[in-house]
Amino acid sequence: MVGRYDRMDLTPSLRSIAGMLPPLIFLASFVFAIAILYFGQTVFIPIAFSLLLTFVLSPIVDALERWRIGRVPAVAAVVILAFSVILAAGWLVSAQLTRLIGELPQYERNIRQKIIDLRQMVKGGALERVQQSVDEIKQEIAEDEKSTEEKPREVVVRAERSSTFWPVPLIAGPVVERLAGAALAVVLVVFMLIGRDDLRNRLIRLIGYSHITITTKALEDAGKRISRYLLAQSLINSLFGLAVGVGLSFIGLPHAPLWGFLAGILRFIPYVGPWLGALMPCALALAAFEGWLWPLAVIALFIVLELIGNMILEPLLYGGSAGISQVALIVSVAFWTWLWGPLGLLMATPLTVCLVVLGKYVPQLHYITVLMSDEPVVEKHVVLYQRLLAMDQEEPAQIVADFVKAHAVERVYDDLLIPALNFARLDRARDDLTDEQERFIWEQTRAIVEGLRPPADSAARAAEHSGGKPEGRARVRVLGCPARDEADELALLMFQQLLDRHRYEMEIVSAELASEVVAEVAQKPGIVFIAAVQPGGLAHARYLCKRLRGQFADIRIIVGLWHFKGDGASARESLTGAGADQVGMALLESRDQVNNLAQLLPNDYSRSDDGPGSERAKALSH
Numbered sequence: 271m272v273g274r275y276d277r278m279d280l281t282p283s284l285r286s287i288a289g290m291l292p293p294l295i296f297l298a299s300f301v302f303a304i305a306i307l308y309f310g311q312t313v314f315i316p317i318a319f320s321l322l323l324t325f326v327l328s329p330i331v332d333a334l335e336r337w338r339i340g341r342v343p344a345v346a347a348v349v350i351l352a353f354s355v356i357l358a359a360g361w362l363v364s365a366q367l368t369r370l371i372g373e374l375p376q377y378e379r380n381i382r383q384k385i386i387d388l389r390q391m392v393k394g395g396a397l398e399r400v401q402q403s404v405d406e407i408k409q410e411i412a413e414d415e416k417s418t419e420e421k422p423r424e425v426v427v428r429a430e431r432s433s434t435f436w437p438v439p440l441i442a443g444p445v446v447e448r449l450a451g452a453a454l455a456v457v458l459v460v461f462m463l464i465g466r467d468d469l470r471n472r473l474i475r476l477i478g479y480s481h482i483t484i485t486t487k488a489l490e491d492a493g494k495r496i497s498r499y500l501l502a503q504s505l506i507n508s509l510f511g512l513a514v515g516v517g518l519s520f521i522g523l524p525h526a527p528l529w530g531f532l533a534g535i536l537r538f539i540p541y542v543g544p545w546l547g548a549l550m551p552c553a554l555a556l557a558a559f560e561g562w563l564w565p566l567a568v569i570a571l572f573i574v575l576e577l578i579g580n581m582i583l584e585p586l587l588y589g590g591s592a593g594i595s596q597v598a599l600i601v602s603v604a605f606w607t608w609l610w611g612p613l614g615l616l617m618a619t620p621l622t623v624c625l626v627v628l629g630k631y632v633p634q635l636h637y638i639t640v641l642m643s644d645e646p647v648v649e650k651h652v653v654l655y656q657r658l659l660a661m662d663q664e665e666p667a668q669i670v671a672d673f674v675k676a677h678a679v680e681r682v683y684d685d686l687l688i689p690a691l692n693f694a695r696l697d698r699a700r701d702d703l704t705d706e707q708e709r710f711i712w713e714q715t716r717a718i719v720e721g722l723r724p725p726a727d728s729a730a731r732a733a734e735h736s737g738g739k740p741e742g743r744a745r746v747r748v749l750g751c752p753a754r755d756e757a758d759e760l761a762l763l764m765f766q767q768l769l770d771r772h773r774y775e776m777e778i779v780s781a782e783l784a785s786e787v788v789a790e791v792a793q794k795p796g797i798v799f800i801a802a803v804q805p806g807g808l809a810h811a812r813y814l815c816k817r818l819r820g821q822f823a824d825i826r827i828i829v830g831l832w833h834f835k836g837d838g839a840s841a842r843e844s845l846t847g848a849g850a851d852q853v854g855m856a857l858l859e860s861r862d863q864v865n866n867l868a869q870l871l872p873n874d875y876s877r878s879d880d881g882p883g884s885e886r887a888k889a890l891s892h
Contacts, residue, residue, distance in 0.1 A: 304609070311610050316451045319613065320458035322620050324466065325496045326504065327352060331463055345463040353456060359531055366528035370554075373524065383560070488631035495593060495627060496620050506583050507537040510575060514547075517571045521564055523555055533572075538616050540599050544579075548572040594622055598642035651689035658690060658711045659697075670718050679722060683764040683857045687715060688832050691757045691803050699806065712756050719763050746868045749795040750778040751787050753802035753810040761801045761832060761857075768861045773868070787814070791822055796871050797864060800850075801830045808834075808841060812848040819849025826867055828852040830860045 307314055327348050334344035462469065474485050511534020518526035533547035548569070555565040594602070602622040606614035622642060629638030640647050648656075650673060657665045673682055694711050697703045703711075750766065752758030759778060766776045777795075779786055791798055798818060802811040811829050818827060829850045834841055842853045852867065854860030 308609055312447060312451060313454075315610055315613055316455040317458060318617055318621060320455045320462060322496070322500065322617060323352070323455070323459050324462040325493065325620070326500045327459070327463060328466065328493070329497055329501065341464060345460060349456070349460055349463070363528060363531055366525045370525050370528070484631045488627055491627050491630070496623050499623060500620060502584075503538065506579055507534040509583065510534055510537055510544075510579055513575050514551075514571070517575070518551060518568065521555075521567055521571070522559075523551060523564075523568060524558055525554075529554075535616075538619075540603055540619060544572070544576050593626055593644055594619070594642055595644045598622070602642070649689075651686045652693075654686055655690040655693040658694075658714055659703075659707060661707065661710045663714075666714055667718055667721070670722070674722070680768060680858060682722060683768065684832070687719065687764060688761060688803065688857065691715065691761060692805065692833055695757050695803055696805055712760065715760050716763065719760065719767065722767055745773060745775045746796040746871060748774050748776040748797045748799055748864065749787075749790050750776055751798060751800045751814060752779065753800055753807045753814060757803040758801045758807065761803050761830065762799070765799065765801065765830065765857055765860060768857055769864065774864070787818070788821065791818055791825060795825070797826045797828060797867060799828050799830065799860070799864070801832070803832065804834050807831070808844070811850075812845055815845060815848040815850045826851050826871070828854065828860060828863050828867065830854050830857065832856060832860075 330348050331341070331344045334347065335341060339347075470489060473489070474482055511530045511532075513530075514533040515526050515530025518529055523529065529547075529551040532550065533544070536543040536547035539546065552565065552568050552572070555568040559565055599619065599622065603615060603618040606618040606621060608614075610617070625635075625638050626642050629635040629640075630643070639645075650669065654666055654669045657669065670682055670686060673686055677685070690711075694703065694708070698708060748769065750762035752762060759780065762778045766778065769776055776799075777790065779790055800811050800814055802808060808831065811831065815827055815829065818825060827850045829845050829852070831841055831845070831853055832855065834855055838855055845853045852860075852863040854863050
């Protein structure tokens with residue numbers, strides 16, 4: 271007996287420990303993967319670089335193969351050309367940097383003059399006062415150091431190294447490592463381009479035939495997205511670097527080809543790359559040119575070219591973004607730079623694209639897409655309800671206004687407001703809403719609905735301006751009955767906005783005065799409309815249908831069971847069996863049902879603007 275009680279006491283603890291295991295395993299796997307990438311960067315950096323270069327060069331190889339050139343000759347030609355360009359650019363940069371270092375002493379006089387000019391510009395200002403304070407503090411510290419006794423310094427005698435070549439191993443190690451990585455990248459690019467079909471088939475076999483559809487979509491999406499992004503980015507950056515080099519040559523800045531090349535390369539770095547590329551030539555312009563005209567011309571050149579690239583070339587050539595949000599891109603740049611240094615900085619965007627595509631098609635990695643993708647991860651009606659739940663006074667109305675700008679105003683009810691009411695009804699049933707939150711949601715939703723009014727047709731608009739009603743049309747009286755509470759009443763208010771007020775006279779019975787329904791129906795309305803916001807409300811709507819049909823056999827009843835999540839056919843059958851003539855699952859569907867049913871009504875159920883009860887209907891509709 272004691273053993274059984276012990277087991278019963280231990281079971282919750284074991285379950286809690288078991289529940290903690292998956293997050294701990296995930297965290298350990300994540301840390302292990304980062305450690306592998308960090309300590310194995312000598313191998314992984316060439317592999318990643320070769321994969322990205324394969325994505326860039328594959329379309330070119332495919333184009334050559336379509337011209338009936340064999341795969342091996344096509345790969346050889348493309349790889350030789352690509353790496354020849356890379357080596358030539360590297361040689362040009364190193365030669366230009368060597369010359370620049372040798373010429374720096376020539377610019378000393380201009381640098382001194384610029385410093386004098388800047389001092390004169392800020393003379394007497396806050397900057398000068400700060401400088402004086404700093405100088406005074408330095409002087410006091412120097413006097414304190416002189417007043418202290420100087421301690422004798424310990425003299426350390428080291429034996430001079432006998433060999434003059436002792437630094438060679440320290441220098442040769444990193445150089446050999448870089449050369450080995452470059453050679454590995456070249457070899458991998460060649461064999462990946464030649465055997466890319468075989469690599470694809472092996473990957474499909476590794477993942478399994480049961481996931482062949484997902485694997486194919488992922489490979490196609492990743493290939494197209496990365497290739498498109500890298501090709502477009504390479505073309506734009508090449509044009510940008512060429513324009514910078516030509517522009518700086520016309521200005522007369524020394525080593526213009528070097529600055530053009532660096533500007534094109536650094537532009538691969540998101541956001542900060544273009545300005546890093548502009549920093550060095552602007553600094554050299556300040557040192558090389560007398561006066562301020564040409565340095566300002568260099569700054570203007572970069573600004574103009576960057577605006578042209580951002581506003582014209584990128585929208586024209588990209589046709590879409592890389593699929594990464596801006597915040598995620600900045601974080602990924604910081605992460606890959608920390609992990610792999612400058613090469614990680616250059617490869618951050620395409621590597622992140624690969625991760626986003628992987629998360630899109632692999633359910634276990636879906637969180638990557640949620641965190642990094644630029645696609646909306648929360649639907650608009652969820653955002654609207656969240657802001658209502660937070661009791662935000664302004665953003666809910668702004669969300670609705672933005673939606674109306676992009677869609678027809680009639681869609682806002684079915685797509686935004688009714689789903690938000692569904693969430694509110696569900697949270698209230700679970701007792702998750704406070705009275706204050708519930709009251710705010712109802713009031714704010716009512717204010718939003720009252721601010722929306724679909725445009726009337728031209729005939730109705732003309733009649734309104736003339737003070738009359740549309741010619742030859744009598745208004746049909748519609749009685750709106752909430753099935754349960756204020757959520758249903760708000761839904762009826764939305765539906766009232768959808769109806770043409772020059773064709774229909776709609777009265778809404780308050781949810782607090784449900785006992786008035788029978789009395790109102792006794793006045794023979796043309797149509798009785800019952801609204802039931804989900805979840806729930808089906809039983810209340812069915813009861814109301816039975817009650818009204820039992821007392822008034824000839825009335826027309828339509829039920830709005832909007833955004834019903836269950837078996838729609840069964841719900842329709844249940845309500846029609848209880849006495850409903852029509853059941854609508856969306857507001858626009860219910861509006862069409864009212865329009866169709868109104869055409870079949872006899873004249874007894876239509877009334878003019880001068881009929882009894884019209885003043886009350888006008889007051890309710892406004």
